[in-house]
Amino acid sequence: MGGVDQTRGIVARFAELAVELHESEGVQETVDVVVEFALQALSCSYAGIALAVRGRDFEVPAATDPVVTKIYEFQVSGGEGPLVESMRDHVTVVVRDTAIDQRWPEWADRVRELGVRSVLDVPLTTGSGVVGVLGLYSAEVDAFGADDEAVAHILARHASVALATARNAENLASAVDARKLVGEAMGILMERYDLDADRAFQVLKRYSQQNNRKLRNVAQDLVDTRNLPQSEHPR
Incomplete structure (x- = not known):
């Protein structure tokens, strides 16, 4: 038992x-x-x-x-x-x-x-x-x-x-957050520099590759400071 x-x-x-x-x-x-x-x-x-x-x-x-x-x-x-x-x-x-x-x-x-x-x-x-x-x-x-x-x-x-x-x-949650963050950063570039969505994404991607940083981190910096680094030109 x-x-x-x-x-x-x-x-x-x-x-x-x-x-x-x-x-x-x-x-x-x-x-x-x-x-x-x-x-x-x-x-x-x-x-x-x-x-x-x-x-x-x-x-x-x-x-x-x-x-x-x-x-x-x-x-x-x-x-x-x-x-x-x-x-x-x-x-x-x-x-x-x-x-x-x-x-x-x-x-x-x-x-x-x-x-x-x-x-x-x-x-x-x-x-x-x-x-x-x-x-x-x-x-x-x-x-x-x-x-x-x-x-x-x-x-x-x-x-x-x-x-x-x-x-x-x-x-999955992290990926969703990252997409939202990149989207917000793209919106800042589009408004400030009169870029379309494709061009804004290319600017973020280029800076990410040149500085060996994750795209999410680049987007976070842009959202936090509202500016790209002085050395980076959006065109």
């Missing part, structure tokens, strides 16, 4: 999680919901999410304790560890005991000094690849059993879909 009750409890928790993730308004709120759920539902002392970021290894937008951030920083500086392997190879990595695991001895020593004895890193994946890693940490040796791994994988799937949705929504 206990097993049935436990299963019902887990199902109920995931139902609540699904609702919370659906109501999350952005990436930050989404990852916060996931790590808090992990802390409640799994045998872990700490939880965190590292997200893959274009142009650098990853960022840590959510952690239930500063210890998690330190663990991630150790791997960034050393270039190795379970998180790095999980994100690179798209695999789940389990460290049963940091006192005896020999795969990353320097990392294990530093993590053990923080009071962490076992680790479970699960990749967050979508159709386009790995978007991040869910990291679970415990002060107990061999804290993560088969049931914990199964729950962690289900949580990772929920989180992956929610993060992809949140990122797409934020990217």
Whole structure:
């Protein structure tokens, strides 16, 4: 009977999680919901999410304790560890005991000094690849059993879909804002210098390319100052 009750409890928790993730308004709120759920539902002392970021290894937008951030920083500086392997190879990595695991001895020593004895890193994946890693940490040796791994994988799937949705929504909102901003800057040029829309856009585009700046930033400067730089001629 206990097993049935436990299963019902887990199902109920995931139902609540699904609702919370659906109501999350952005990436930050989404990852916060996931790590808090992990802390409640799994045998872990700490939880965190590292997200893959274009142009650098990853960022840590959510952690239930500063210890998690330190663990991630150790791997960034050393270039190795379970998180790095999980994100690179798209695999789940389990460290049963940091006192005896020999795969990353320097990392294990530093993590053990923080009071962490076992680790479970699960990749967050979508159709386009790995978007991040869910990291679970415990002060107990061999804290993560088969049931914990199964729950962690289900949580990772929920989180992956929610993060992809949140990122797409934020990217779409950003693109819409950028178009509005460029349109406003074009309007200023058209009114001030008697240009048509095509010519006004070409002026913005030319200045963007010559100064190696994003078109959105050029438009923002023009909207803020109401003027082009002295060196830029609108014709």
